[in-house]
Amino acid sequence: MNYRQFSERIGNIDESLIAEAASVPNYAARRRGRIARRAAAVAAALAVAVGGAFGLGSTVFAQEIEVPVEVLVEPETISFEEYGITLILPDSWKDKYAVDYEEECVYMPSMSAEYDRCVLFWLGFYPEQLTKDEFDNIQGPWNVVPSIYIMTTADGTFSLHCASDVQYDPSNAAEAGQYVSMYREIGQIRFVVDNALAE
Numbered sequence: 001m002n003y004r005q006f007s008e009r010i011g012n013i014d015e016s017l018i019a020e021a022a023s024v025p026n027y028a029a030r031r032r033g034r035i036a037r038r039a040a041a042v043a044a045a046l047a048v049a050v051g052g053a054f055g056l057g058s059t060v061f062a063q064e065i066e067v068p069v070e071v072l073v074e075p076e077t078i079s080f081e082e083y084g085i086t087l088i089l090p091d092s093w094k095d096k097y098a099v100d101y102e103e104e105c106v107y108m109p110s111m112s113a114e115y116d117r118c119v120l121f122w123l124g125f126y127p128e129q130l131t132k133d134e135f136d137n138i139q140g141p142w143n144v145v146p147s148i149y150i151m152t153t154a155d156g157t158f159s160l161h162c163a164s165d166v167q168y169d170p171s172n173a174a175e176a177g178q179y180v181s182m183y184r185e186i187g188q189i190r191f192v193v194d195n196a197l198a199e
Contacts, residue, residue, distance in 0.1 A: 078106065084194035085123055085150075085158060091184045096178065108179055112169040117165050118179050121169065121186055124159035150191050158193070162186060 076089040078099050087106075089097070097120070099106055107117040130138065136149070150158035160163045168179040 080123055086192040088190040091187045108182060112172045114169045119163045120182060122161045124157040124161050126157040130157040153193055
């Protein structure tokens, strides 16, 4: 029924009221339109996000990814089998040292003709069990050189006796630099003693 038919049935109604009633907005249709527009906007945003993620993913995975890998290297060790002790040297010493097992010393081969070898330290062993204080106060040929107390075992006391005089050619800067660097790392040496508590 349109507004004219309505007017005729009801009777004497002002035409302006009828026109106004005809122009009342359809709120249900508006709400459905708003919901449809929002749904379309959400779908568009979702499409952009998903498409962007796949695009970003393809960009990221297309690149080469570097994963740091820690390579375990065999430690540098010296074994003095007579005493049952192993010295674990700093990794930086690899291919820079040599051992004289008769003199029980570790040295850096010299780069110059002036020096035969550049001694870093000697292994010391005392057949007595000494505390660190007793070791520090011992009288003997080693108390004139810098010494490092290692440990006391059932058989005796181990120590390192470091070189106290110039063991390298001071005019050779490369040799001097390498020797000083290694000498400073002597304190990083670790020790493993076989059967330390055996009697």
